[in-house]
Amino acid sequence: MKHVVTGAGSGIGHALARRLTDRGDELVLLARNQARGADLGRTFPQAQVLVADLGDPGTLNGLGREVDGGVDTLVHVAGVVDLSPVSSLRLAQWEEQLTVNLTAPAVLTRELLPHLRAARGTVVFVNSSAGLTANARWSAYAASKFGLRALADALRAEEAEHGVRVSTVYPSRTATPMQVKVHEQEGRDYDASQWISVDTLVETIVHVIDLPADATIPDVTVRPGA
Template sequence: MAGMATHVITGAGSGIGAAVARRLHTRGDDLVLHARNVGRARELAAEFPGARTLVGDLADPARLSWALSHQTLPDRVDSLLHIAGVVDLGPVGDLTPKTWRHQLDVNLIAPAELTRLFLPQLRAARGHVLFVNSGAGLRASADWSAYAASKHGLKALADSLRQEEHAQGVRVTTVYPGRTATSMQVRVHQQEGREYDAADWIDPESVATTIVTALDLPRDAELTDVTVRPGR
């Protein structure tokens, strides 16, 4: 992706998303950073000078179209990077519809809706849609049903989108990181009742390297599915 590319990024406030945003910002690309509210947008704008922000609540996908219609969208989108996500563990016997719904909304339906809203710009730019999935998008363990279902769904979204948009020159990549040293991982360990040591898990910078590599791949090739596992 040579020259001044424009990237729309969700989840740029922490973890993998922040690492990717820093990498692209440092090299001079244009960033459009999604935030769930105006306060978070201000923080992101301060952290990434020159970046634009878009405000909308991923937990309420039905209102994203309305929210974005009241803001200035970028004319060009070279990549849409879906990195935001939520996790809430529990056995099927305990999970309520509210817990299921929240994870499905943020992790699956919101990415589908944002993709729909930005597809005209992505097609025009022959751009790239990248989904940060999870090992849970390929196999589900005990207590992970709702999160894994949202991520299995995200894989289906990416696979369908890739076939639908291939002729338009839109590339679609899914990255499946194993456990990564982020604030989300701290929460997972709390929910599992386990001690957390960041050194046990993948550095977000390593996942960021994978993502930027996929974006920068020459046009004759497309990284479709990439699994990144802890090397220790």
């Protein structure tokens, strides 16, 4: 199988890329610059690494021409978060989160749709519980994730006739470097044991990826067990 994965530099994306590599699958990974691309290339020497900055979606234009053959799965994992109340939310904070979390996935999906159609593949959006409920200080991030949910729903309706499945995974707080940053912004102590492990979430994503062709999982929510 061939998978295109964003966010493979750390956290969920890194763990997913490692899991797929270990079982012998083919990977195409995105890096935002040449230096990050070199790092990913050393970590995943068998992968094809493409340089494109999700913070500048124009760099994704034409990316589909750099990928050969069908794509079985496109997994959108990369994302950014920057908490702020609306009263002090800066334009740059708003724009960055909407750009990376929503606009870039839309452009990348468009670029790879011919490859996904050829393989009758699956698009997986790793969203967030913030894509279902917006809490105080989470307005920009939640807006980007609510938008990502809408993108997935529309794409699912459009691509069913082409055999492309679309799934959204909504994880609650997961023990990742992003979660460390969130706790710092919230002024809270971080305890990874309180949250979903990365490996558990990766197994959920792999289950969606490996689902037989006679079924689809449109949405799955993952919450801490305690």
